Amino acid sequence: MSQESKKQKTIVIGAGPVGTLAALYAAQRGHDVEIYELRSDLRDPSTIPLNFTKSINLALSERGINAMRQSGKPTLLEKVFSETIPMRGRMIHGKSASGELYEQPQVYDVHGRAIYAVDRGGLNKTLLDELDAMPNVKLIFNHKLTGADFKKHKAWFEVSKSETSTGRNREIEINFDFMIGADGAHSAARYHMMKYARMNYQQEYIDTLWCEFQIPAKVLQAGDDQESRFRISPNHLHIWPGKDFMFIAIPSFDGSFTCTLFMPSLHFDRLEAESASVPAFF
Numbered sequence: 001m002s003q004e005s006k007k008q009k010t011i012v013i014g015a016g017p018v019g020t021l022a023a024l025y026a027a028q029r030g031h032d033v034e035i036y037e038l039r040s041d042l043r044d045p046s047t048i049p050l051n052f053t054k055s056i057n058l059a060l061s062e063r064g065i066n067a068m069r070q071s072g073k074p075t076l077l078e079k080v081f082s083e084t085i086p087m088r089g090r091m092i093h094g095k096s097a098s099g100e101l102y103e104q105p106q107v108y109d110v111h112g113r114a115i116y117a118v119d120r121g122g123l124n125k126t127l128l129d130e131l132d133a134m135p136n137v138k139l140i141f142n143h144k145l146t147g148a149d150f151k152k153h154k155a156w157f158e159v160s161k162s163e164t165s166t167g168r169n170r171e172i173e174i175n176f177d178f179m180i181g182a183d184g185a186h187s188a189a190r191y192h193m194m195k196y197a198r199m200n201y202q203q204e205y206i207d208t209l210w211c212e213f214q215i216p217a218k219v220l221q222a223g224d225d226q227e228s229r230f231r232i233s234p235n236h237l238h239i240w241p242g243k244d245f246m247f248i249a250i251p252s253f254d255g256s257f258t259c260t261l262f263m264p265s266l267h268f269d270r271l272e273a274e275s276a277s278v279p280a281f282f
């Protein structure tokens with residue numbers, strides 16, 4: 001056997017933030033890495049993300065930052081940080097007993113450490129670009145894991161938009177030495193693994209749905225301070241706490257805020273049934 005063929009072939013299922021970073025680690029160890037992703041390339045502007053109509057922001061904490069720091073890619077963090085905004089604490093928005101609106105900052109850390117607002121799509125794209133530049137990595141899009149045999153080390157993928165004469169998508173079979181399942185909440189890798197390992201898995205839904213909103217950036221006039229593009233403080237994670245719900249706003253680099261309303265489904269049903277009550281609710 002040649003030296004080349006002895007290399008471990010690691011396949012990663014899913015090219016989200018976890019799959020791309022895990023692939024980077026495997027590639028740095030010298031494995032031959034293949035990443036199979038159900039969707040098209042996120043960097044192609046016509047690709048619509050699986051779960052998000054827009055790219056919602058992520059709050060990146062030390063755990064994620066350190067994982068990137070240890071990836072062996074010295075410029076990775078620099079690239080990610082170039083478009084992040086530090087959030088040094090929470091800003092709690094409320095109404096006092098006398099009816100006045102107030103803002104109350106709460107710093108996260110006595111040493112001034114922060115969490116960072118980052119564009120989810122941008123982070124994912126940066127990780128994909130790093131992988132693309134590595135000779136031992138192959139990115140394979142539009143491939144959906146449909147089956148795996150962990151004894152024979154084989155996996156099957158459906159190739160989207162590849163209709164056969166029967167009208168079904170074409171399926172391919174590949175061999176692997178090691179599989180990393182990073183295919184999200186409804187993981188097919190986990191489902192197939194459960195047939196080979198005595199592994200229990202339980203999924204529970206909480207009765208909370210979410211809905212995304214935007215606070216647009218302020219249009220700047222000539223001579224305006226760049227910072228004034230933000231309508232509320234850019235260095236906080238804004239929270240409007242409620243009894244059963246929570247509204248949050250995370251800054252984006254362009255001056256807008258991506259906001260999320262988390263609420264029990266019944267409340268969403270009510271607002272949907274009486275859309276005129278939405279402004280009063282806010």
Ligand SMILES: Cc1cc2nc3c(=O)[nH]c(=O)nc-3n(C[C@H](O)[C@H](O)[C@H](O)COP(=O)(O)OP(=O)(O)OC[C@H]3O[C@@H](n4cnc5c(N)ncnc54)[C@H](O)[C@@H]3O)c2cc1C
Nearest residue numbers: 014015016017018019036037038058059144145183184188
């Ligand atoms: C409203 C909301 C707000 C959040 N805010 C934060 C936050 O502020 N900070 C934070 O850290 N986290 C946050 N999260 C959680 C965060 O989004 C997830 O933890 C993160 O996306 C998980 O990454 P992942 O790579 O494991 O999975 P995913 O991002 O789900 O990626 C999985 C990938 O696998 C692909 N895939 C799925 N099935 C297959 C298959 N059969 N074959 C091949 N590919 C497949 C999918 O297309 C996808 O690209 C938030 C989540 C939500 C819903």
